[in-house]
Amino acid sequence: MSARASRGSTAVNATVVTSQKVHEGRADEYQHWQERTNQAAREFEGFVGAEVYPPGAGEPNEWVTVFRFSAMDYLTAWLDSDVRHALLDEARGLFEGSPTQEVLQGGSPARQLAPEVVTAVISHEVKPGCEQGFLNWQEKTLREQEKAPGFMGSELFEPVAGVQSNWVVVFRFETRAYLDDWLASDVRTTLLEEGSKYFTSYDVRKVGSSFSGWFRFDHGEDRSAPPNWKQAMAVLLALYPTVMVLNLTVGYGLEKLDIREYIGLFLSNVLSVSALTWLLMPTVNRLLAFWLVPARVRTRRTQVLGIALVVFCYAVFIGVFGLITGQIF
Structure with a gap:
């Protein structure tokens, strides 16, 4: 299934966004482990890039990683690999609880953006039979988002059979302040109350990201670019x-x-x-x-x-x- 984009055409690619809370005082261990994980992923066919984002304000110890592959088959081969499972088993002591992840198929090509740009990844567990109502609600939400200061665009990703059951929305704002204003706005609160009839739960993660277009290598540390x-x-x-x-x-x-x-x-x-x-x-x-x-x-x-x-x-x-x-x- 392809992504529904607010602008532009859909590219053929696959992305997994993982959020993981690292135990206090173990950030250095986690970063060394993540570097080895990134290196392991590079050896898999179809690998495009990996990005690592450190905790932002208001998200203590929560690290976000993004892995990009050229097709869904390549991504699932990495996700299901013995190599990745061994690395996850090795790192279980580093995390507070289980990491969460969203798998996205399709999406617009990366483009060069200002470093202040922030991205929100919101995962929805849609009630069975309520898919069309959810889509209509998302269209209404997008129309309101477009009026919000600093809004830069939004994409809606459908579930991927056998891989990802949730619907995922990814949208960008010019700065974290603009994003926080939208998330806390009365308009969004009203929309969430209306949308609650279509989904049972949702999860929000913020990623401070420029998602650069020319040098799409690991981010999050000075040494990674x-x-x-x-x-x-x-x-x-x-x-x-x-x-x-x-x-x-x-x-x-x-x-x-x-x-x-x-x-x-x-x-x-x-x-x-x-x-x-x-x-x-x-x-x-x-x-x-x-x-x-x-x-x-x-x-x-x-x-x-x-x-x-x-x-x-x-x-x-x-x-x-x-x-x-x-x-x-």
């Missing part, structure tokens, strides 16, 4: 050939059409940013993951190899475009 100099080298690797190709093709065409330079530059920027965000940067991230993902850079040799590979690609691109433009000599 690529350092700025690596990000700059990776972006340059994709940006230079993009700009050159556009200059030699689109730029030449716009010049022939006698389009004003400032308009032509704007159109070229739109094309280059689009190509980087949805095509080239995801490709570069996958190819250079061994060097960009901090957890994978375990030796100096890997560090040097990554730098050498990027510099070699720079040289190749410069040589190729030098030959194409006839300016190599």
Whole structure:
């Protein structure tokens, strides 16, 4: 089943969002365990990314993890694997009670957002036979949400047969303050009273998240994202050939059409940013993951190899475009 989105098309992917309360004073142990769990998940086919979010204000000791796979079969293979069950058995002493999880199929592609953006994940246990009433209630709720300050969008995920029985709503606000205002509002309180006839229970989790679009690696610790100099080298690797190709093709065409330079530059920027965000940067991230993902850079040799590979690609691109433009000599 696919997600029902408020905007845009539905992507084919599968995500599991897990919330777990860690015992007081055991956060360091949990983080080391989570790093090993993330590494284990990377070895499974279809793995796209893992994100870790530390406790926010008002959620003491509650950590949220997000695992993304390219298809539901790949995700369920990870969830049902002996490797994952062994890791969970090992970590039972770290948690207060059992972790909770929601499995989401489909959803809109990730996009780059401001770091203040916060996401709410709400799971509903819908009463049998009340599905259509619940959907109608959700549509009414969305119309009210759209009037709320700071609201950025919402997606509704249907149950996944044999994997996830609850209906899950994911929505974003510009800041945690805007989200908290909506959650505590009289409008939402009235809507919940009305909706209670359709579901028996619901659970709310807040995730402080920018859900970045270019570097979708582990989040939550400074060391979990690529350092700025690596990000700059990776972006340059994709940006230079993009700009050159556009200059030699689109730029030449716009010049022939006698389009004003400032308009032509704007159109070229739109094309280059689009190509980087949805095509080239995801490709570069996958190819250079061994060097960009901090957890994978375990030796100096890997560090040097990554730098050498990027510099070699720079040289190749410069040589190729030098030959194409006839300016190599």
